[in-house]
Amino acid sequence: MPVYSMTGYASGQLSVPQAAPGQDARPSSPGRIGLEIRSVNSRFLDLSFRLSEELRQHEPALREMVQARLRRGKVEIRAGLESGPSDAVREPHARLLQRLSAVQDTVRGWLPDARPLSVADILRLGAAEEAPTADFAEPLQALAKQALDELVASREREGARLAQMLLGHLKQLRALAEQARPLVPQLVEQQRTRFLERWKEAMGLAEGTASPEAAQDRALTEATAFAIRIDVAEELTRLAAHLDEIERLVKKGGEAGKRLDFLIQELHREANTLGSKSAALELTKISVDMKVLIEQMREQVQNIE
Known part of the structure; x- marks a missing residue:
């Protein structure tokens, strides 16, 4: 099933015959029904209609047609009746x-x-006085169906483009996670070595008041506490799980926008935690790069139905 965007536009016109207004009137020439549909992103399906006076009675039927085809989005439907060229100025009878x-x-x-x-x-x-009295229900519904088909097709094309962009961002996030994974053990080892050196210096200054074994145990304890503080293995595991779920939803398609939006929030939370636990410039840079990609994904996901 494809991914659908909530952004789209469609329009159309259809010629319709107008009824003769009275016994003294000449036969009227065909007029045109014009209809356009615009849609943008919204949390729910929000419909608004701008119909001319002659077509206002058909709003319930149009509303039902739109609700049967769309699930989310702020949708505006405009429709009006235009007289034929020869009726631009009609001579009164x-x-x-x-x-x-x-x-x-x-x-x-x-x-x-x-x-x-x-x-x-x-x-x-x-x-x-000579306003047309023809029944526009059938041509208006036919025009609305045509415009809705065009709108859904445009939303599908835009959705396919968004899906490809999301998959590309997922690939970049996975690459950044792989860069971050080996940094933590390296940082822990560097910190353990640094603690040992500092305790050896402290021992020398203290003229042997502390035993080498005690100094080493203290250094290892400090290194262990440091390792616990900067351990991001759990965050990277959750981040990978969220990436897998996002990829599954994008490839599955359908109405995935709300769930994707929730998962993007979770991704942002994990990237923030990764940055707060950072003990090296490289890890901080990875966290920032992740948050930039996730913010771009958030903007794209907000357009998915």
Whole structure:
């Protein structure tokens, strides 16, 4: 199953015939339904609709279609109706002009100061009077299905790109962990040697007040305590387990975004602990490099459905 991103965009248009508005009207030319869908990342599925007045009644059907195809993301759906080119300015029919004239006479009879209707007023009122009454449910759903197919395909392509980037970062993190693993025994041995040298110097200054055996035991005890403080074997083991689980989820695909986000937090925790236990510049650098990669992975994972 592929990995899906939550980022995508799709749009489409579909020509539809408009119903004749009345017995005095000429046949109207086809109009167009335009629809676009945008989606970005979100913790849940968050839908918002921007539909024109003619299409607003179809929002429940569109919502159901989107919920059947998407699981997460902030999704915005816009749809509107555009008249055909020949209907850009529709000439009002005689019956409408008669009715507007009668209404205007009545209004000015009561309100003599009311201004007369302008051409723009008449055209606007005529457009409202002759609003299309066709049923757009079927073409709108067909257009929505087409746009959703395109959106899901774009989210799949983006998801495949994110999956490849994540797998590449996993490989780099494993390489850094392998660099860190042999550093701890080396540091412990260096510290043990350093303790022994210091105790030998202290013995010389104390003119034999401490036996060589006691000095060596004390140095070994200090070295052991130091080894316990800087031991990162457990952190490296947990980090490797998290990397394996992330790789498994990415290759499995599906709705893995929330679980991946949790695992990224665990990776960051282990890298922080690795840095806090660092007793050498090399280990500190490895910890910083890990946290940079993990932060990049966090940004990518937040876009996965």
